[in-house]
Amino acid sequence: MSIFACQLLANRFSMLFFADETECGAERMKSIYGELICIFFLVFAPGYAGAQQDSAGFVKTVAGDVYITSSQTTVKAVANMRLSQGDSIQTGPNGSVGLIFDDDTVVALGPNSEIAIENFLFNPAEKQLSFVTRLIRGTFSFISGQIAKLAPQKVVLQTPDATLGVRGTKFLVKVD
């Protein structure tokens, strides 16, 4: 298991502390395992966890309660805050947020929503392109960006029920 996947699982775990909707029990157990493995890594491979710092985008607008979880730390989101691969964003019952990714993809989250940026790479000169996110719950709007134009197969959006493939477009998603 890579440190990256491990951080993701750990992020999921820490988010449960203020998740205000019920989650699947199985998911919880997975997260707890993730956390344990991650603690193992953090203890035995110090300094390694900070390696994933590539920018994925930033927060453009915030309304109400919005949180960003990054490497097990959760902070309240404010406009212009940087987003990185591995981060997840959660909104409260009165929260919503607008995000801009480095490839020009724009995304908004409605109330009680949660998204995880699993993998983001935008380096067109070296043909390194990837946009993999998980839509965990809530409402979302999207306008896809340059990755969807240059390499549509590299854009993958996962919901608990389905996988979405996108060909350069605007669309809405609701996960409940």
Added chain:
Amino acid sequence: MIRAQWSKNILLLIFLALLFLLSGCAAKTTVVLLPDPDGKVGHVTVSTDVGSTDITQAREATTVKGRESLPTSPKILSSDAINAEFSRVLTMLPSQPVHFILYFEGGSTDLTAESRQTLPAILESINNRKSQHISVIGHSDTVGDNQYNLQLSQERAAAIRRLLVQQGVASTFITSTSHGEENPLVKTADNVNEPKNRRVEVVVK
């Protein structure tokens, strides 16, 4: 007696746990396609373990209940139905970043007369979007060697950064990068004078 009470409690607990699991996992996903800002309609493929559905028309939607089921066949929703569910995320959606390209005279950091006229539009866009994220990316054509062109593209980016700062843009909002002759707009052989490649791209986010 105490034992019977105990097992009753455990049964209740198991029942509640099952209920919790079921309620937590009874999820569904709805996807709605909309026209792009330029009016074009793209397409989204919704896939599960057993099959997939494409939505290809404006306001067309599909719903899927779990990975072991098929997405429903596409259905066009009314604008009212869409607004009832999605008005919040539609108003919150940021507009996409705006790209500007500024061209330069050969071998120099002087803007062409035409590109000088583009500067006010860039400043206006920065103000309108209240942007704190502006990318300035320098490029060159292939006249001269790689090292020379890398430096030239850096100087071009620096020149544009200076111009923006002079006009009141905070320098901390600007990120400069430069690609030398490596990332041409128009592909050419080496040592080709190509005005379209002597450029700085400014992205206002």
